[in-house]
Amino acid sequence: MDLQEYFSLVFSDYTLRTITLGTAILGAVCGMLGSFAVLRKQSLLGDAISHAALPGIAIAFLLTGAKESNVLLIGALISGLIGTFWIRGIITKTHLKSDTALGLILSLFFGVGMLLLTFIQKQPNANQAGLDKYLFGQAATLVESDVWLMAFVTGICLIILLLFWKEFKLLLFDADFTKTLGFNTKFIDILITSFIVLAIVLGLQTVGVVLMSAMLLAPAAAARQWTNSLGVMVLLAAFFGAFSGVLGTAISASQNNLSTGPVIVLVAGVFVLFSFIFSPSRGLLFRQLRFLKNRRDLELHKTLAFMYQIAETHENISHPHAIKILNNFHGFTRSTLQKLVKKNLVSLEGNMWSLTEDGFKTASNLYNQQTKEDE
Amino acid sequence: MNKIAVQVDDLTVAYNYKPVLWDIDLEIPEGVLMAIVGPNGAGKSTLIKAILGILNPIAGSIRIYGKPYTKQRDLVAYVPQKGSVDWDFPTTALDVVTMGTYGSLGWIKRPRQKEKKAALEALEKVGMLPFKNRQISQLSGGQQQRIFLARALVQNASIYFMDEPFQGVDATTEIAIINILKELRKAGKTVIVVHHDLQTVPEYFDWVTFLNVKKIATGPVKDIFNDDNLTKTYGINYKVSIQE
Numbered sequence: 320m321d322l323q324e325y326f327s328l329v330f331s332d333y334t335l336r337t338i339t340l341g342t343a344i345l346g347a348v349c350g351m352l353g354s355f356a357v358l359r360k361q362s363l364l365g366d367a368i369s370h371a372a373l374p375g376i377a378i379a380f381l382l383t384g385a386k387e388s389n390v391l392l393i394g395a396l397i398s399g400l401i402g403t404f405w406i407r408g409i410i411t412k413t414h415l416k417s418d419t420a421l422g423l424i425l426s427l428f429f430g431v432g433m434l435l436l437t438f439i440q441k442q443p444n445a446n447q448a449g450l451d452k453y454l455f456g457q458a459a460t461l462v463e464s465d466v467w468l469m470a471f472v473t474g475i476c477l478i479i480l481l482l483f484w485k486e487f488k489l490l491l492f493d494a495d496f497t498k499t500l501g502f503n504t505k506f507i508d509i510l511i512t513s514f515i516v517l518a519i520v521l522g523l524q525t526v527g528v529v530l531m532s533a534m535l536l537a538p539a540a541a542a543r544q545w546t547n548s549l550g551v552m553v554l555l556a557a558f559f560g561a562f563s564g565v566l567g568t569a570i571s572a573s574q575n576n577l578s579t580g581p582v583i584v585l586v587a588g589v590f591v592l593f594s595f596i597f598s599p600s601r602g603l604l605f606r607q608l609r610f611l612k613n614r615r616d617l618e619l620h621k622t623l624a625f626m627y628q629i630a631e632t633h634e635n636i637s638h639p640h641a642i643k644i645l646n647n648f649h650g651f652t653r654s655t656l657q658k659l660v661k662k663n664l665v666s667l668e669g670n671m672w673s674l675t676e677d678g679f680k681t682a683s684n685l686y687n688q689q690t691k692e693d694e
Numbered sequence: 695m696n697k698i699a700v701q702v703d704d705l706t707v708a709y710n711y712k713p714v715l716w717d718i719d720l721e722i723p724e725g726v727l728m729a730i731v732g733p734n735g736a737g738k739s740t741l742i743k744a745i746l747g748i749l750n751p752i753a754g755s756i757r758i759y760g761k762p763y764t765k766q767r768d769l770v771a772y773v774p775q776k777g778s779v780d781w782d783f784p785t786t787a788l789d790v791v792t793m794g795t796y797g798s799l800g801w802i803k804r805p806r807q808k809e810k811k812a813a814l815e816a817l818e819k820v821g822m823l824p825f826k827n828r829q830i831s832q833l834s835g836g837q838q839q840r841i842f843l844a845r846a847l848v849q850n851a852s853i854y855f856m857d858e859p860f861q862g863v864d865a866t867t868e869i870a871i872i873n874i875l876k877e878l879r880k881a882g883k884t885v886i887v888v889h890h891d892l893q894t895v896p897e898y899f900d901w902v903t904f905l906n907v908k909k910i911a912t913g914p915v916k917d918i919f920n921d922d923n924l925t926k927t928y929g930i931n932y933k934v935s936i937q938e
Contacts, residue, residue, distance in 0.1 A: 500797030
């Protein structure tokens, strides 16, 4: 199947439609919530939560013997929440910094999870196969009820976001100030964090414990590059996330042996890379271009100003002078001279230069401006 | 003497084992422009944060016009240290100033025309109206400080707490800010400022509190701003010349 075939099938084929819808919704909700995680500088929190969810899945399986995703995800949700609030506890109650607390809980829970997984796999009953899909995710196992659940959670999340938009923004920007205004910051904080945990748990089946945090961070990091408005950022992140989901699913479905989760994450990664380079205001490319242009302009002005100082001492402003007397200290290079000639500010004759009438006037204005700004 | 705007009794605050503030009793009369001075680690910011309920004190009580702070929030505005927030946050100057209205709006309700108008007026007052749509990371340090001040002005309070509003601003901005503070005092407001530059205390303020974990002294600048109290607070022989 190639990409074209995929897109013609996506509306008619039940499985493809389910998976595509699922990854799109997942990408959107993760992008939205990821924006908050990124702006709170809690990027690693997503990683810790997803790893912390693993033992919950294993324990839920051991207790119930069921393999329905809903049952296992409730286990994941509980252990994810325990991990999250444990992290918060460590940060507020000890001297440890947040990165230490995150790393600690992440590896501790993941270790326990792996231990339980291997224990389960050694058991004689055949039911255990397939639990390891939660490690790297397997989008192909999504069924319609999973997608409904995702859509339901996303809907609630959207309503909460719209209701408490003002409070979320305030807390993200200035938590202390929020407290003095009388808002219960703990409540807002727990609300945001709980939804982040929920979104991560929903994504485990599709993307897996290991890569889940990328779903949260990549769309948000990409979106931040394009806008200076929180609202636009959240919308863009949702769009990038959804698009990564759809495109990742399409690519993985049209090639053999490409698992969906990693491809989605890679597509999101391409978004990030592209945004980092090509965003007009914050991107590396345009920033470098602006920097170079600025520098060249200044070099030009500096050379012209120096020429003006010399020309000023002569009665005839267009009296020719040797190129030799110009030097790099004054911003002079071959190319600046050429450019000045091209702009008709300077004329060249052999080894001599002279200011044109136009050049003298431009330079005198420039010079006045400079000295005025210096004062 | 005027009414007491802020009354602090037996306030003790500790972060870990060591107390940061020890048994502070403080009465701030209405209508003063007061500086809190003291060395680094003296607990100046902590005092403000404890009064505002950002920190939980170990002991002590705080009264704003005779009632607990939680009942009097509308009367109080706060300017945090400029460095306490991330100025790369995706928002505009106008938006930050509008945040000053969120307290009176309460939960869920969004700012409307009236709130926006108040924010624009505050921006005008601090001379930042031309920058209203500017992304906040593209403002200079002094401009960011003015935005914070405008946000507090929008709160339209009776008591203003400011944590080092002169930090990292140039002389022009400093004068602009102090003029606004003096205007607030003239309007009968109480303004409490954590301040570092001892030289400007007599010129800017009429009331001063010396703090170094314990309260050293509090009162009118002309009575208590002297070498004796400075030495007690800073622990070295301090000499400032005070213009008579």
